[in-house]
Each structure stands twice: as structure tokens, then as C-alpha cells.
Amino acid sequence: MATIQPLxxxxxxxNMGPQHPSTHGVLRLVLELDGEYxxxxxxxxxxxxxxxxxxxxxxxxxxxxxxxxxxxxLSPFFNELGYxxxxxxxxxxxxxxxxxxxxxMTNELTRIxxxxxxxxxxxxxxxxxxxxxxxxxxxxxxxxxxxMITGLxxxxxxxxxxxxxxxxxxxASEQVRDFLDVMPGRLHEYEELLTxxxxxxxxxxxxxxxxxxxxxxxxxxxxxxxAAGIDxxxxxxxxxxxxxTYDFDVPLRTAGDxxxxxxxxxxxxRQSLRIVEQCLDRLEPGPVMVEDPKLRWPxxxxxxxxxxxxxxxxxxxxMEESMEALINHFKIVTQGFQVPAGEVYQAVExxxxxxGYYVVSNGGNRPYRMHIRGPSFxxxxxxxxxxxxxxxxxxxxxxxxxxxVMGDADR
Amino acid sequence: xxxxxxxxxxxxxxxDAVEARGEVTVVVSPDRLLDTLSSLRDEHDLRFTFLSDLTxxxxxxxxxxxxxxxxxLSMEHLHRVxxxxxxxxxxxxxxxxxxxxxxxxxSWLEREVFDFFGIVFDGHPDLRRIExxxxxxxxxxxxxxxxxxxxxxxxGAFIPPPDQRST
Numbered sequence: 001m002a003t004i005q006p007l008x009x010x011x012x013x014x015n016m017g018p019q020h021p022s023t024h025g026v027l028r029l030v031l032e033l034d035g036e037y038x039x040x041x042x043x044x045x046x047x048x049x050x051x052x053x054x055x056x057x058x059x060x061x062x063x064x065x066x067x068x069x070x071x072x073x074l075s076p077f078f079n080e081l082g083y084x085x086x087x088x089x090x091x092x093x094x095x096x097x098x099x100x101x102x103x104x105m106t107n108e109l110t111r112i113x114x115x116x117x118x119x120x121x122x123x124x125x126x127x128x129x130x131x132x133x134x135x136x137x138x139x140x141x142x143x144x145x146x147x148m149i150t151g152l153x154x155x156x157x158x159x160x161x162x163x164x165x166x167x168x169x170x171x172a173s174e175q176v177r178d179f180l181d182v183m184p185g186r187l188h189e190y191e192e193l194l195t196x197x198x199x200x201x202x203x204x205x206x207x208x209x210x211x212x213x214x215x216x217x218x219x220x221x222x223x224x225x226x227a228a229g230i231d232x233x234x235x236x237x238x239x240x241x242x243x244x245t246y247d248f249d250v251p252l253r254t255a256g257d258x259x260x261x262x263x264x265x266x267x268x269x270r271q272s273l274r275i276v277e278q279c280l281d282r283l284e285p286g287p288v289m290v291e292d293p294k295l296r297w298p299x300x301x302x303x304x305x306x307x308x309x310x311x312x313x314x315x316x317x318x319m320e321e322s323m324e325a326l327i328n329h330f331k332i333v334t335q336g337f338q339v340p341a342g343e344v345y346q347a348v349e350x351x352x353x354x355x356g357y358y359v360v361s362n363g364g365n366r367p368y369r370m371h372i373r374g375p376s377f378x379x380x381x382x383x384x385x386x387x388x389x390x391x392x393x394x395x396x397x398x399x400x401x402x403x404x405v406m407g408d409a410d411r
Numbered sequence: 412x413x414x415x416x417x418x419x420x421x422x423x424x425x426x427d428a429v430e431a432r433g434e435v436t437v438v439v440s441p442d443r444l445l446d447t448l449s450s451l452r453d454e455h456d457l458r459f460t461f462l463s464d465l466t467x468x469x470x471x472x473x474x475x476x477x478x479x480x481x482x483x484l485s486m487e488h489l490h491r492v493x494x495x496x497x498x499x500x501x502x503x504x505x506x507x508x509x510x511x512x513x514x515x516x517x518s519w520l521e522r523e524v525f526d527f528f529g530i531v532f533d534g535h536p537d538l539r540r541i542e543x544x545x546x547x548x549x550x551x552x553x554x555x556x557x558x559x560x561x562x563x564x565x566x567g568a569f570i571p572p573p574d575q576r577s578t
Contacts, residue, residue: 216486
């Protein structure tokens with residue numbers, strides 16, 4: 001042993017983050033560097049911990065939606081859907097068909113918006129600034145649609161236990177259709193810009209490579225796993241919300257590097273567009289919330305100039321016409337409803353992977369315990385495996401290819 | 412796969428496997444945890460090779476105060492199972508064997524449970540807090556710890572923080 005010479009005299013420790021433009025929020029990486037090479041990487045989390053899980057224990061079941069939607073703030077509809085599906089399973093109810101279709105449609109639009117944001121920021125970090133501007137432009141179109149439907153650009157609290165809070169406004173389907181017409185051409189433009197671009201390929205090909213079986217061991221899900229050749233998409237394998245009835249493909253690549261993850265995400269946008277189109281064709285008139293007056297959110301809401309508010313017709317109804325309606329409104333809004341004791345684990349396929357909700361009820365009007373299995377949290381465990389031994393410049397590409405959202409990781 | 416079929420298959424090895432709401436739950440004692448998980452992982456008709464989630468809940472007043480829930484997934488057979496372990500309030504902190512050597516994905520999840528509930532995972536390679544600051548005292552998701560918060564002034568009156576409101 002005494003004959004072995006140390007390879008390096010000294011290493012340098014640098015903090016990448018928590019305030020660093022390429023860490024997607026407030027991820028901190030403690031990197032040990034030997035020249036340009038990463039010797040070790042230690043991710044430090046918690047800078048965006050907001051106590052969402054603890055907070056929901058003090059709010060009614062319906063209020064929980066407004067908390068979870070803020071966890072993964074780039075795909076709010078997925079949080080709402082996972083939470084609501086879990087609570088609905090505890091209650092033993094199912095949302096009406098129209099609500100299911102609206103849920104799938106808003107979810108897939110969110111997936112597109114989330115992947116576009118990923119494309120924009122990753123492009124920016126790797127020096128492709130024009131893609132940032134283009135992807136941001138298309139994401140803006142989706143956010144305008146969301147604003148029209150829910151009154152808010154993000155943190156919508158639109159999907160509620162028992163359905164969705166209000167029906168699509170007039171003209172929403174047309175706006176979505178307009179987007180569907182434009183988007184395929186725009187996707188083609190993105191690929192023209194990036195796929196054959198030698199700089200883009202050099203920055204991503206072979207970078208951050210991890211084989212599929214190691215990703216499974218590390219708990220990684222989502223596009224990262226599919227880019228390593230593992231055919232795993234909850235929408236196909238363990239479907240929810242009627243996904244088994246939609247026609248779409250799960251894009252796969254085998255390279256398992258950053259470029260493959262880029263290809264998978266671009267292709268997923270295409271597949272999401274297909275699903276959204278099918279949703280529009282399936283939108284039959286009907287209720288969007290369960291009928292049970294002991295469960296359904298009583299207020300009729302509408303989108304006004306400053307966001308969602310009670311519709312004037314409804315306010316007149318409870319204040320002037322019906323005492324019973326006012327009592328029911330008061331009871332549901334202040335006390336909520338009881339959920340039978342029990343526990344469920346409900347997972348949905350978010351743009352980042354398996355987003356799981358473990359919800360425990362003790363029979364009260366508030367969750368006893370609610371745990372979010374954030375895909376960003378678990379996926380980030382793969383960071384040291386991806387970057388150790390590589391160049392420090394590739395850390396940026398590798399972390400970007402995980403697509404972590406720190407709100408989802410820290411909750 | 413049909414859940415009833417999985418429950419039947421599990422009952423051969425774990426007679427108390429419960430099926431509810433389309434999910435199967437197996438309750439084991441802490442000393443049987445590692446054996447149970449490795450047999451769930453390795454037996455060819457189960458193959459729960461993926462640890463989706465690991466978390467805990469706190470039930471003060473019960474003989475077994477802390478309940479750990481391991482959510483396993485089989486990508487081969489398309490089924491899930493929940494393994495639960497109950498831990499007594501004493502000694503505090505409670506100890507349970509770490510499953511990180513078996514499922515590397517458990518590493519951060521166990522750190523999170525340690526951070527939030529103060530449950531010690533024996534054999535974890537790097538058991539430190541993960542979300543709370545290093546010098547934090549206590550374990551915030553225990554039911555014995557309050558939510559925290561201050562009175563908020565609203566139209567001349569003060570609204571108490573959420574954990575001190577009556578409804």
C-alpha cells in the first residue's frame with residue numbers, strides 16, 4: 001500500500017448554488033473539484049422547504065388542494081390531480097366523465113408547458129439562448145389558456161375533490177384547438193434549431209449517462225428512465241383517470257444521456273398534443289363535480305377580472321333566496337367534509353416522473369397525514385452518480401437533464 | 412394484475428396481508444422488516460424491485476406510536492404493496508434497520524423520515540437532516556410539535572395561526 005502515490009495534491013471545494021442560475025431554483029451542490037474534474041458531489045436540499053405536508057394537517061380536505069398545487073409549481077395540475085384522486089379513493093367516489101376529460105386535458109397541457117420550460121432553461125444554460133425565447137413564447141400561450149380556464153396562470157386549485165371547480169368557459173376549446181394547430185410546426189422549429197446543432201449535441205451526447213438498472217435502483221422515474229430504455233409510464237402501466245382509453249405512445253431512447261432525455265421530452269410533447277386533441281373530441285356536456293351536496297364545493301365560481309370569485313348569481317341565491325343553501329355553504333366551507341379512516345397511495349405520471357400521494361385519514365375533516373413522493377426529490381439522488389468523474393461544465397447539463405423543481409423536492 | 416390475486420399470493424407467506432381500496436398492506440415487526448422486503452423483492456412471482464416511497468406517520472397515545480410505510484412497486488408484474496412497521500414510543504428516538512443497502516432509492520427518503528420524525532435508521536450510510544437546517548431542534552412532523560405561526564391582523568382583529576383556530 002505504501003507504494004501507491006496519491007493522484008492529486010489538493011482538491012478545491014466549491015458551492016454551486018443555492019443561488020446559481022443553473023440550479024433550477026435553490027439546489028445547492030457542494031462540489032469537490034480537481035482542476036476541471038468533479039471528484040465528489042454532495043447535494044444539499046431544504047432551501048425551499050415550506051412545510052406543505054404539515055400544513056395540510058391543519059386544513060380541511062378541500063383546502064389541501066391549494067397547498068399541494070404549490071409543491072411542484074411548474075406542473076400544478078399534477079399535484080392537484082394526485083391529491084384529489086387519493087382523497088376520492090378514500091371517499092369511494094369518482095369524478096364525473098366530463099371532469100375526468102378536463103383533468104386529462106389540463107394535465108397534458110401542463111406537461112407540454114413544463115417540458116417547454118425545461119427546454120427553455122436547459123437551452124439557456126447550455127448557451128442556446130434563442131430556444132429559450134421560442135419555448136417561452138409557446139409556454140405563454142398555454143398559461144393564457146390556463147388563465148382563461150382557471151383564472152390563474154399557476155397554482156390554480158382548479159381540480160378539486162369530486163371533480164373540477166367549474167366548467168370550461170366559453171371559447172376555451174377553440175383556444176386549445178388553435179394551440180394544437182400551431183404547436184407541431186413550432187416543435188419542428190425547435191428540432192431544426194437543436195437536434196442537428198453540433199454544439200448542442202456536444203454538450204449533451206454522452207453526458208450524464210446512467211444505465212437503466214442503476215436508475216431503477218436509485219428510484220429515478222419519468223423521462224430520465226425512459227431515455228435509458230426502460231418502458232415505464234404510469235399512464236400506460238398503471239393507468240388512472242381513464243388514460244387506458246387514450247391513444248398515445250410512450251417515447252423511448254436507449255442512450256441514457258442528456259441528449260436522449262431531450263429527445264424523449266420533445267417526443268412527449270408530441271404525444272401530449274395527441275392526447276389533448278382526443279380530449280377535445282370527448283368533451284360531452286355534463287356535470288363537472290359530483291352531485292352529493294355533502295361533498296361538492298357549494299359555491300358556483302366564475303372567472304372575473306381579478307381571478308376566481310363567487311358568481312353573482314350564486315351569491316344572490318344564498319344571501320336572498322335559500323337559507324338551507326347558506327347553511328350548507330357555511331358548513332362545507334368552514335368545516336369541510338369527513339373522510340372515512342384509511343390510507344391510500346396514489347401515483348400519477350408527472351412531467352418529472354412518479355408523483356405519489358400517500359394520504360392517511362383518521363375519519364376527521366382534515367388529513368391526518370399527507371406525504372408527497374416528489375419525483376424531483378428522488379430523482380436528484382442520481383446527481384452524484386451522473387456528475388462524479390466528469391467535467392464541472394457538464395454538471396450544468398446533467399442537473400438540467402433531471403429537470404428538478406425545488407418546490408417539488410423540498411415541499 | 413388483479414389485487415385480489417396478489418393478496419392471495421402474499422397471504423401464503425404473510426397471513427395478515429390486508430386488501431383495502433385496491434391496495435395490499437402487509438404489517439411486519441421491525442426485526443422481520445429486512446427479511447420481508449428482500450423476499451418481496453426477490454421471489455419470482457412478486458418481484459417488488461422498486462421502492463417508490465417511504466414515509467412515516469405519528470400516532471401519539473398508541474402502543475405503537477410511529478408507523479413507517481414502505482411503498483413497493485413491481486415493474487414486472489405491475490402491482491404495488493405497502494409494508495408497514497410499527498414502532499413503540501420508547502426508546503425515543505426509535506430505531507429501525509435501514510433498507511438503503513437493499514434499495515438505494517431509500518437513502519434520502521430515510522433521511523427525510525429521520526429529519527421529520529426522529530426515527531433512526533440503523534445502518535444508513537449517511538443519516539443527516541435533509542430538509543431542516545442542521546442545527547434544528549426537534550422533528551417537525553411529529554404530532555407533538557405545533558405548526559407555528561403568528562397572529563395575523565385582519566380588519567382590526569387578530570386571526571390566530573392555523574393550529575390554534577377552533578375549526
